[in-house]
Amino acid sequence: MSEKLSASLEDYIEAIAELAGSVGETRAADIADTMAVSRPSVTVALRALASRKLVNYRPYSTVSLTVEGKKLAAAVLRKHRILSRFFCEILGADEKLADSAACKVEHAIGEEITDRLVEFLAFIDNCPLAARGGFQYDSESRIEFREEVEKYGKN
Amino acid sequence: MSEKLSASLEDYIEAIAELAGSVGETRAADIADTMAVSRPSVTVALRALASRKLVNYRPYSTVSLTVEGKKLAAAVLRKHRILSRFFCEILGADEKLADSAACKVEHAIGEEITDRLVEFLAFIDNCPLAARGGFQYDSESRIEFREEVEKYGKN
DNA sequence: GACAAAAGTTAGAGGAGGCTAATATTACCA
DNA sequence: TGGTAATATTAGCCTCCTCTAACTTTTGTC
Known part of the structure; x- marks a missing residue:
């Protein structure tokens, strides 16, 4: 680029x-x-x-x-989509707010953060989340969590 | 303000x-x-x-x-800390990268997104995440997930 | 207490982005 | 094909943020 x-x-x-x-x-x-x-x-x-x-x-x-x-456009639009999804689906923001926030943040993050966010969303999509499971989240399970997230990473 | x-x-x-x-x-x-x-x-x-x-x-x-x-400084620094934590602990980015990304993104997000991110981090801290639990994440459990996140929200 | 060093400000300039008003070009239609 | 409407550009101006060079104020030391 x-x-x-x-x-x-x-x-x-x-x-x-x-x-x-x-x-x-x-x-x-x-x-x-x-x-x-x-x-x-x-x-x-x-x-x-x-x-x-x-x-x-x-x-x-x-x-x-x-x-x-x-x-370049594809790269920017990818960031936009990913961020918008994150704000909306994970954080629960209104679609409009999610979109406008994505519009600004897309210029502020680089490829690595974007890739990691993709990875994270893939993880949440495929394997989530025991809200009901009652796992305690200490520093050890945080590391495990990361390892799990990485398993789901792709583009 | x-x-x-x-x-x-x-x-x-x-x-x-x-x-x-x-x-x-x-x-x-x-x-x-x-x-x-x-x-x-x-x-x-x-x-x-x-x-x-x-x-x-x-x-x-x-x-x-x-x-x-x-x-105003407190508001900006709060955003910075939250974002840095998210990039580092959740996305697994290097501390340096997390910090520099936070530095840019902090100017691009508003209070609502920040509050929701706080909520989300609180949720992850307290109740996480059955990477091992095997819950499927369909559209229904996504809604449940959101409800759970909200329970942990505070400042 | 005078004078050099450190700290701060003024002056002048430039790049990036934006706007309005005026001008130029293109396109369409009778 | 000529003229008007639509479209695009130029000209001129403004704000924000940055810089270097030159000047002023403050400070600290002998």
């Missing part, structure tokens, strides 16, 4: 990926609308992304992601 | 709280050093914080937090 984008540019990449969808293209106006940002701000952002070779951009034309851009 | 600080100003508040410690005072140079930032940047930040009545600041003097500032 490239040089580590700002939160703002990651948001643009994410929005473009979602708007482009299967068609693969979108327009500046749609980006501006969904991001609640002015059109000139979009122009500036697109230039920044184009200079990093993350979008195909020519003035007065439609926008699409490059291969690199798609990779 | 006041008007919602930027991540940057929250970092300053946090650093001041930690440096001031029990003495209650610290100096601009120490802030600059621990935050790896220039002294003029500290001056600017202190003026911004003083204008929001979060620090007691007079040129060429020491710095301390106001009552409001202390409240």
